[in-house]
Amino acid sequence: MIDLTHKELKELIEYYPETGEFRWKERDQRWFETSRSWKYWNGRYAGARAGSLSGKARDLTIFFLGKQHQAARVAWFYMTGEQPLKSQKIELIDLNKENLKWENLRITNGKGLSNKRKRTTNKSGITGVFFYERTGKWAANGRDKDGKQLRLGYFDTKEDAYAEVKRFNLENYGDPDRGQEGRKLELNHDR
Template sequence: MKELPLDLLKSLFHYDSSHGELYWKERPEPAFKCFRDYRRWNALYAGKKAGCISKSTGYRYVAYQGRKYEVHRLIWAIETGQWPDRIDHKEGRRDDNRFSELRSVSHSENMRNQAMPKSNTSGICGVYFSKQTRKWVAFITGRGRKISLGHFERKEDAAKARKDAELKYDFHPNHGRKCA
């Protein structure tokens, strides 16, 4: 996706770090085709919280000149002066855009801080009951491949194997949290 130039970004938004919110700044008259549009836009939006929540992703985004931009990416760019590859919300709350809650990560790092999949039936990430073997199976995806951690008689043993592997493969402590 094409990103906004940083100077333009900073001229459009004010970032309130205490609440993790972006606000529209007043725009100068030359940014508009006519005086009426200038007055109308500034009356409606200047000083107001920017963006809305996406129904499909749950992230806040803003639209500018026909393009959508995720607010957490804009905040990262405003605070650091650089566009991130990916942003991870440390605690997993997509509506918490305080800079202290964001971190720039690779795809694999982001995957190590996922919420529990909705399809999970065991209540533990990477653990399921195999009807064929009648045992609990533990696995983890690390270093780009699915790794078997073994088959266990007890669910607790499979869960311990999974937790140990999460430590070994440097998973975030919040990985596997329940969805909000």
């Protein structure tokens, strides 16, 4: 949680929803213990881009008032005036951790698994589709809005399984290509 009011947050930082960029604002002297530190901070940081990639997950974070905050959560609070609950996650629709445009953010209840990248062990090349050896069929999976995995069915072809994943994504999220990392998929008949 951000230990600031919405008004205080907007006093310290500027968020540009069209670009997803954060910039430090010039700060009032009340935020500093000495006039020297106030002058130094404003001379060095006012107007500068805020945030950096950090941590194992390489998320964009912003460090202010002694704490590190996920930039996506800061953007949500900045735009809505409401802080997300700890159980909620701010997802990046296109999965690009540097794209914090307002139109690319959405809030989810759960583990934030509704928009996952393809696993590195995925051999089908399609998120949500894999060959199930036991049945000799292609399985289609999806995730509900709470991040729970759902089995959508078994299919004779990879194309049919992919079509079911697309149908599910369109029906539940309004985007048939959700989680497909923005690439055009080429389906071949190999396993």
